[in-house]
Amino acid sequence: MYVVSRLRQGACITRPILHSHSFSRLAQQHKPFVSKLYSTNQSPPSAKVPPSSSKKSHLLKVVIGSVIVGTGYALYERSKAAKAPPIGNPQTSPEDFLLKEEVPELKVARRFVNPSDQTGLKLTLFQYQPCPFCCKTRALLDYYGLSYDVIEVNSVTRTQVKWSDYKKVPILVAETPSGQKMKLTDSTMIISAMASFLTDKSQSLLEVVSCFPRINYRDHDGKEKMDVMNKYFLMYKDAPTHRTKEDIVNERKWRRWVDDELVHKLSPNVYRTPSEALQAFYWFEEMGDWKEHFATWERYLVIYFGALVMWIIGKRLKSRHHLKDDVRTSLYDDCNHWAKQVKKRGGRFMGGDKPNLADLGVYGVLSAIEGCDAFTDLMKYSDIRPWFEATKEAIQSHEGQYLLQGR
Structure with a gap:
């Protein structure tokens, strides 16, 4: 976005120096010449700046000034954000994870039904078809054979998720047989929560979901961001007997690699x-x-x-x-x-x-x-x-x- 004159190396130029009284005497001796050179009709020559050069110079000053002001403002905002106080996150309870918004009736794009699904869950996936994080979520639901509905979200207008305070996809709305409704966000959290729920049958879905609280924090620039705690971890009440610690750690490492690389x-x-x-x-x-x-x-x-x-x-x-x-x-x-x-x-x-x-x-x-x-x-x-x-x-x-x- 984003004249220099130079002497030849080794050359020496000498000029005579005329003092003021010497120039006066010279002018008397050569009056006609001097009068002609500096007549009353002519002013001494002066360096005039062409109009175009003047405009360019003015424009350059404006650009430089704008850059300085913009940079200064950006640094000020960054400094202000960096000095912002830390964000407090209140302690959560299971009830905090229950869906509070009213989900409108929307056209179902696709419906997947598996007669072998005995969970009793009514799952609705709000997704954008080519989104890799939505595809990751669908891969989990399909592998386990869960029944679910798909609501296709317009990636530009996002009309289908206006009801939610969280606008990114995927969003998985889960309703239990008892009527509890939960909103699961972040594909990695959804995968961890559903896998934990299916693996450890001693826990309800609400108990599992409450292990993944959303937190707000400031990054190194002071900007406010949101993330989900524990999202790469599976939640078991007791240590699993069918898996080794090495296996669990290796799985978690490669799940991070998918998201980070x-x-x-x-x-x-x-x-x-x-x-x-x-x-x-x-x-x-x-x-x-x-x-x-x-x-x-x-x-x-x-x-x-x-x-x-x-x-x-x-x-x-x-x-x-x-x-x-x-x-x-x-x-x-x-x-x-x-x-x-x-x-x-x-x-x-x-x-x-x-x-x-x-x-x-x-x-x-x-x-x-x-x-x-x-x-x-x-x-x-x-x-x-x-x-x-x-x-x-x-x-x-x-x-x-x-x-x-x-x-």
Whole structure:
């Protein structure tokens, strides 16, 4: 955004020095010449600044002044934010996690019903079809064979989540057989809570959810942010006997890797060029049945405006997360690293013979780009295909539904 004159090296120039009385005597001797040179009709020559140069100089001063003022204001705001007092978070009780908003009746985009689901839960997932965090959540629900409804959210207008104080997706609204309603937010928290609930049958869903309080805090710049405590942890009343500590810690490590590393490789690859971005959004339209759920103007707004915005964001994310010039290489490297680590574990999955939550997380975020050029290239040029297809089969056949028995 963002004249110098120079003497030749070794040269020496000398000039005679005329004192004022010498110049006066010279003027008397050469009066006609001097009079002609400085006549009453002519003023001594002066350095005049061309109008264009004057305007440029003024404009430059304005720009510099604006930059100084803007920088000063930004530093002031940052300093003020950094000095802001810490945010207090009151102690929570289970009742604080009950849904307080009134959820309006909305058109259900898709409904998944599993006769083997004995939980009695009525689950409604508010999602945006291509969102990797929503795909991660769906991977969990499908693997365990839970019944749930899907409300497709317009990513631009967000009309379907106006009822909620929390506007990001996914949002999972859970209603228990006793009529208790809870709103679960943050895909990682949703996965941990539902997995804990299904694994430890001695706990109610409300008891589990209350272990994941939302907190507000200030980052190092003083900006207020929100997060969920314990979101990578599974909540058991007693130590699980079917898993080792090493297995649990390893699963948690790779779940963090999905959120901190892998997911950031997607957007720069899917939206690498304007044409790829547009192709991706047309695919999302088809997969999300947008023609059925959105008005024509909403659909085109999401497709064209969304493609433009995500192409720009993809460029920024490439720089922010230090991806290679060929962003495909960064995606291949991460997926090859994952496939290598799975192989080291000695089974088909990171969880061994069955997918664990890390497997579901990696599959979920990668399934978000299925159908895009980036996904086609990934399956062709990396080593992840055998694992991906095995995990997809396990999810689609609801291999984890045995946990629904007796719930």
